[in-house]
Structures are given as structure tokens and as C-alpha cells.
Amino acid sequence: MRVIGLISGTSMDAIDVAVAELSLDGPTVHLEPVEHAGHPFPEHLREQPNSAADLCALDIGIGRAFGEVAARYRGDLVASLGQTAHHEVEGGRCLGTLQLGRPAWIAEATGLPVISDFRSRDVAAGGHGAPLASTLDALWLADFDGPATALNLGGIANVTKVSPEGVIAFDTGPGNALLDAAMTVLTGGRRTQDTDGEFARRGRVDAELLDRLLADPYYALPAPKSTGKEHFNRAYLDRVADGMTVQAEDFLATLTELTARTAAAGCEGVVIGSGGGMRNPALVESLRRHVDLRPSDEFGLPADGKEAYLAALLGFLTWHGLPANVPSATGAAGPRPLGSITPGRFPPRLPEPAVTAVRGLRIGRRPRPWDGGPRART
Template sequence: MRVIGLMSGTSYDAIDAAAADLRIEDDRIILTPLGMLSRPYSGQLRQDIANSLPPATTSMERVCRLDTGIGQEFAAVAGQAVEQLCGGHADLVVSHGQTVFHWVDGEEVRGTLQLGQPAWIAEATGTTVVSDLRSRDVAAGGQGAPLVSIVDALWLRDRPGTPVALNLGGIANITVITGEPIAFDTGPANALADAVVRELTGGRSTFDADGLMAWRGRIHPELFERLLAEPYYRRPAPKSTGKELFHLGYLAEAMAGLPEIAPDDLVATVTALTARTVADAVHAYGGTEVIAAGGGIRNPALMHRLAEELRGVPLLSTDELGLPSVAKEAYAFAVLGFLTVNGLGGTVPSCTGARHTSVLGSITPGVGALPIHQPPERMPTALRIDSADPGGV
């Protein structure tokens, strides 16, 4: 089955599309990457998203406009992926949509909202769409995150020791591969640094390109200690968070009463915060290697600081294991949608905290028959990444 996964993370900088050939052989899911592409959000839509996210207020009219606008841009990327990556035909599109709110009340997640109306994707491509993948896990008592943990657990289960899968998006999350896997958001990855850069440049820059500001700056000791005192870090897993907590206002509150901090020092400090909180989580669970993906791995300053904080625990990228790091989450959501149409659960309860595993998402029909299969007799127990199909596009 040719499946396209669509993803836009908490940094909301671009929509990634990853195409894969997916099949089940015996007790394994076989994933053959067919390629990926990425398209930035249009400038106005990106600004509209930024203006609507917490702590900003919004209106139902704006939510409706965003749902349509995001859906249309996802549809355009899906159409491009069908043509360029799948030779004009895909069996399924799986859309994560754009997270705009993750409702956390104490230690409980009560709801989660991803916008991007899937009807636009189905209409543009004629392909069945699986979307809204987080809500079912929340309804089952889970955090709705990190959903990629099932892919990590299936893929890395045969590696020695205690491997840890790390995603560095706007928020950082890990999956610890043990007898019963554990997964949770460790805290901010790029969220605070991106917010600082965007504010300082008036929106002309949206991230610390090549980590230059973090390289130049020095960690501000008092601010660093204030940020590390955040109670979220001491909460037990499973847990999840988002920009509802880690935003520019949060950082401004932590800086209250401190002398003015140089811009480079501010970026260096929040970059160091990411490295420390990720490394603390890895050490707490006895991680023996870290396999990283996400936009943050393109920040040399962050990766250097993280390697130091890991104190000898090897730090790899998913590229070294055959899965393109820039599209890892898009590939993961392709797998989740593939599980859905095969009637298979897409969550690991020990990772999300749900009462049970659930078949995820809602299905929007395309043209023709739905690609729904008879469920296999048993859930696959492993995931294998094959080299690219020479016959693929």
C-alpha cells in the first residue's frame, strides 16, 4: 500500500510529506521510503496561526478560517506528493494536521485540537484520508502524545541495551525502549528559542539558523536555574505539554526582576535548557543510546550541548538507521494511518497512559472503495525499514 504521511509540528514552519510503501509480512511491518518533500506555510497563514496560539485569544470565525486554510495547504502538499513521490497514485493519505491547542488540566489531558479540514485533501487527491489521530487516545484516558512511540517501539525493539528515540520539534519527546516502553514530552525543544528569535527580529527570522546565536551567547546562570525549577520536569511519565505552557510570556515571567539579558545569551540559555532536560530524562531511565530526529538536530549548538549533557551516551540520528530524520514524524504518521485501515491499534498504553490501545483517527472517503483491510490475525511485533524501492518514484 502506498501511503503518504503529512505532518506539521509545533514549530508550524512547514508541511512535510513522506511517501512509503507499507506492507505486513508475518509479524513485521515493512516500510520502504519512497521520498519526501516539504513546503513552507504561506506567510499570511503562518502569521494567522501564530496570532491564534496561546496565550493569544481567538474567535470561532478565525478557527474556521484556519481550519479551511490549513486544510487547503495540506491538500496542495498532498497533491504534489501523489504526483512526485507516488507516480500519480496513492492508496491513503494520513494527515496529522496542525496542533493549535493541547488541553492539559493538571496531570490529565482533556482534549486536543488539530486543524486542517481533511475534506480538502480528499477532494484534491481523490484519496481516502485518515486524520484526527490524537483524539481517540485522549478519549481512552491517554495523553494523546507522543503518538510516534508505537513506531519507535516496533522499530528499535531489537537494538541492544535501552535505546531512546528522541524527537526535537517545538517540543521534545522521547520513547524509552524497555520491556514496557515509556514515552513522554521532556519539555521545550525549539519552542522557546524560536519565540525569542521571532520576537527579536520582528518576525524576519523564525529560528536560530545554524545555532549561531546560541554559539555566540553564554548561559545566564540565574535564568537557567529559574527555568529548571519548572514543576513539569518533576512530574512522572506519561505526560505531555505544548506551547500552551512554553511560550514567550512564560519566558518573560521567568526573567522578571533580572537585569537585561543579551539576545545571544537568552537563546543560549533556552538552548541549554532543552539539552539539560532531555539528557536528564535519558539518564533517569538508563538510556544507552539516543536516536534523534526533528528540526532541532539541524542546530549544531543544540546537538553539541546535548552530547555534552549526555556524558558519553551515544547520540545518533535516525538517518544512520535508514529513516530520514527530517521526515521521521511524517513517516510515523503514515504507519499510524496504515494501522488504522488494517483495524490495528496505534498506541502503546504504557507510553500514552491510556486504558487500552485504540484504532486511531477518523476516515474521510476519497473516490472509489475505501482501502480498509481485514485485520491481520495478530498485531505486528516489529517494524523494518527497507532501502528505497528501485521501482518507486
């Protein structure tokens, strides 16, 4: 079946969409990437809500924007990870998480059934509801030769380590979140990202600032763990750098080193990178000083589209009655089907639940029966 995956990540720079052809073959899921793209995230939806009325408008506005994007593509099902409005973590536990983008508006725009709110069920089962990339990565890297780590450098960076000891996943800390925040402050809002690592490459790491940043207790917490811009934000930078005078370029070089070091500390074996941070050569160079980093494109999944393909995979699993979380990765009490289903134009007709547990993920075009060419007559 063809699934349209949607997400706007913590950077709020785009509504990412991916269309995947997905099928089950016993314990293996086949995922054929069809296309992916990023559509502009409407400016007015970046405001922080201050009241229930604001929150209501934002939820609907994002749902409407997602619906408009999804309606440009053809598929059988929409799976939306939405936009995280708030992720409440206290004492190492996730207490709740709020994903916006009302699915009814997506169903109305597309006529398709929509699966959304994937994180809540995992949180209700005691997990962090993140990183759900662990579901894709655990299946994808199950047969990898040796230990491997999938690293996503979004606003927040997260890893999934797959080795004979099992699957471990967690947010390592900031991906681009602090880099974006620093650029916005240091340029008075004229620039919102250190494009191509231009500032960082001209600067030098400030040892005192780096020490202060590395002293954050989050890095020493055991997995499973998750974080967000509730913690790593502009006010956080103000607090940490309080009383210091650091040149803009040095500030960016230091934050780039922080991001690379803390991400690398969570990695083992070959590191398969994705997310917008892979477009930042300063960050990639810093990471390569610590780990063997390869773009996920080399393994068949585009670095820009991986999270939208993840959404499509999660929707596909739920549609087939399969668990879509990895308990060792999120900390949930057990495997759970994730998400809520909103019917489309027609009454929902779900397939019979799959009976075979899924153990692997193949990326790429699934061989068709006719691929061998016309059968020779004998």
C-alpha cells in the same frame, strides 16, 4: 500499499510530507521510505484564531494547503496528523486536543481516502494523544541491542525509551519552541530561529536564568505527560526572565542548555535524534555533553521526515484495523485503532483486519522474491 503522511508540527515552519511503501509480514511492518519533503506553511495560516469563524477558516485553509501538497504525490491513502491548534492538559491529564486540516479538503484534492485526527481516540481513552512517535519508536527499537531512546527535537521535544522494562514516552519540554520565541523577540521579528546556533555559540549560560527555567514543575512530573506551546511560549519567557537583563547571545545559550539538559534527562542508552533541532549544532553539542546522540538517518529514517513517516505508519495501522497507540507511552486505558476515515473518490474498501499483532518495524526496502536473481535451472 503506498501511504502519503502529512504533518505540520508545533514550529509551523513547513507542511512535512513523506511517502512510504508499507506492508505487513506477520508481526512485522515493513516501511520503505520513498521520499519526503517540507513545503512552505502558508504565512496567513499562522494567525491564532479568535472566533469560531476564524477557526473554521483556519481548519479549511490548512486542509486545503495539505490537500495541495498531498496532490503532488502518488499513493493509495493519505494519513494526516494535521496541525495542533490546541492541546488542553490540566493536572497531568489531557482533557482534549484539536487537530486542524479538514480531511474532506484533502480527499477532494487527491481523490484518496484520508485518515486524520489520530490523537482524539487516545485522549478519549484517558491518554495524552501524544507523543504518538512512541508507536513507531516502540516497534522500531524493539530489537535494539540494549536500551535506546528516540528523541525528536521539534518545537516541543519528546522521547520514547525502549528497554527490557518496557516503553516509556513523554514530551520532555521545549525543543525549539523557546529558542524560536526568544529569537523573534530579541531581533524584533527579523529572525525567527537561531539558525545553526549562531547566537547560542557566541553566548554563555546565565546560571540564574537557567535555575529559574529549570524550576518549572513540568520537568518533575511523572510520565506519561505531554505539553505544548500553550505552556512554553513567548509570554512564558517574559514571566520567567522578569526583572533580569540578559544579553541576547547569553539568553540563547541558556535556552539551548535548558533544552539539552531536560531532553537528556529523559534519555537512556543510545539516543536516536530527529527533528529540526538536529540542524542546530549548538543544541547538538550541548546534548552530546550529556548523551550518546546519533542522527536517525544512521538507522534509516531521515531526521527531517520522521514525523511524516510516523503519520504514514499510523494511517497504515488503522487501515488494517490494528491499534496505533502504545498505552504505556500515552497513558491510554488500552490499545486503540486511531483516527477517522474520510472516503476518497471511490467507496472505501478496507482490507480484512490483520489478525496478527504487530511487534516490530523494519525500515528499508523489503526483499522482493526476485531479488535473488533468476532461479537456476536444474
